[in-house]
Amino acid sequence: MTTPPAALVQRLFAGAWLLACIAFAVIGWDYQAEFSYEPVGPRAYPLLCLCLMALGLAWMIVRPPALKHDEDDAPIDASLLSKAALCIGLLLAYAGLFEPLGFILSSALAGSFIALLYGGRPLRAVITCTLLSAGLYVLFDRLLEVPLPLGVLERLSS
DSSP states (O other): OOOOHHHHHHHHHHHHHHHHHHHHHHHHHTOOOSSOSSTTOTTHHHHHHHHHHHHHHHHHHHSOOOSOOTGGGOOOOHHHHHHHHHHHHHHHHHHHHHHHHOHHHHHHHHHHHHHHHTTOOHHHHHHHHHHHHHHHHIIIIIISOOOOOOGGGHHHHO
């Protein structure tokens, strides 16, 4: 069974991006900040993200080819470009709302809207993104002691 051209391009892209992840990890491995307000240091989060990304990319390279490739060859049309532009806009809004609304609310809102944009069910999107945002807040702020803003929820924690 031969690999179709679209799958080959995806594997080549994943391989190139995997090499970039490895290069970024090598560059950031010895990074030391002059001061650190986090117990895990300033390099732990980027290295964790690079590791997770590298695992996903490695899977993209070695996974068996799909039996049906219709979904892989989706055309780049106005609908897809508008979704991509909306995603970029949502991420910019997320960055702007991160401090005032706090991590949990801004992440839940951004995640919910992106899920809806790509066809998620409204109630499931909101519940899943809210629970995921709260869980990530507990993981980073409480367990890893990486301070994240609570924003408007600050009043509830007092």
